[in-house]
Amino acid sequence: MSKYLPQETFIVCSHQVNPSPGNILADPNVWNLSVLYKSEKKPLLTQADMLLKEDFECKSNWGKAVGWGFFWGGLITGLAIGAAIAFSVLTFGVGAVIIGVVATAVIGTGLTFALKSNATKCNPNLVDWKNPHPSVAFEGKKAVNLSSFMTCSVGPGILTPFIDEAEANSAAKNVAFRNMGELGLTAVISGLFGFGVGYAAGSTGGLGAGLLAGGKEVAVGVIGAYLVYQPISTWEAQGMQAMYSGDGNTTYDKMLESRKSMESSFTVDTPDDPYVGTSQTGAAGELLTLSYDKYRQNQNEKYIKEIMNLKGTRAEREARIAEIVTEMKKTRSGAQAVEAMKRKGSGKILPREKTSNKGNRVINEHRAETNKAMKNQAAEGFGGVMNVVGLVLPLLVSPLNEWTFSVLADSYANQSGGGVTINASQN
Secondary structure, eight states: OEEEOBTTOEEEETTBOSSSOEEEEOOTTTSOOOOEETTTTEEBOBTTOOEESSOOOBHHHHHHHHHHHHHHHHHHHHHHHHHHHHHOOOOTTHHHHHHHHHHHHHHHHHHHHHHHOOOOOHHHHEEEEESOOSSOEETTEEBOBTTOEEEETTTTEEEEEESSHHHHHHHHHHHHHHHHHHHHHHHHHHHHHHHHHHHHHHTSSSHHHHHHHHHHHHHHHHHHIIIIIHHHHHHHHHHHHHHHOOSSOSHHHHHHHHHHHHOOSSOOOSTTSOOOOHHHHHHHHHHHHHHHHHHHHHHHHHHHHHHHTOOSOHHHHHHHHHHHHHHHTTSHHHHHHHHHHSOTTTOOOOOOHHHHHHHHHHHHHHHHHHHHHHHHHHHHHHOHHHHHHHHHTHHHHHHHHHHHHHHHHHHHHTOOOOSEEEOOOOO
């Protein structure tokens, strides 16, 4: 005994952003619709019926529109502010208002375009039904029931049927709310990316230098997305999938398996993809250099201590001091410390407490300078609201996407009932 699905069964897609469920229709072009749900005179659905009454508003399509709209808006804003700072062309006040108006217009144009040209049409992209009834068929087409779900190549998306309207509405609202949240993250990330590119180009004097700086920001961003955020995003998704999964036979497991079979493992097609900006990479490089400087300063401090405690003959001590001096002079802090420790007149370095104090004072001054520089680099590259947001927000996209998928799977699995029950006999 199975609960079969009549025409106009409600359906909810994992990628929808409109808060209402859709409806499935029987396709009269592929069979004669002879098996009817008599009380309502509706044909029962088969795996050949992949026809939605109305298209969903899909987060994949909206993601592209929002991504590009906010990218260009951020680009214009960053370009104008960068140019204003570099050349003192604009003053905040009238200039800021002009920037805001232009950027808002660009964003609005992108979103209006999305509304008018929803490029994602559901019906042509529906792939097939999963888990149709193994033995019951209507006119040679396998029947579908409340254990069946549909797949879509865009996203890819999973479409789940609901008989009860209240349950369908609840599931649609929950999924749409979370998908809209993901689009909000897309907007902010894209705007930051655009702003970073525009600011890098605008704040660099000259057209050629500006294009080079902007191009560098784009290159660093895309490479950073691949090398940094792509692996992290994958690990996050895998971790959450493991948390939600059951024994392999749950509704979630079956839906996830179908989704994975259609996923592309490596795609970057819009500005909403995470990126690492040049401010972060530049800061990281400087921090690495400063960390090495700090290591050498500590090493020079140890060399001074070694000089003060040398044993052996005078010739052996002088030979070792010469070796240490040569090594210390390879760094700025070490070279200055050596000069401070030399005795006036003879130029020798003697094992005296006063000598070591002079050398260590120089090293400590350099260490304080390095610590300050490291703090400034960290604040410039990784501090501040914009940089923190730019680094953290991309890490929320994958968990939110997996959470949305889990919520849909739970709603689908917890349906109270419905459907049409008939004897399992073939026609």
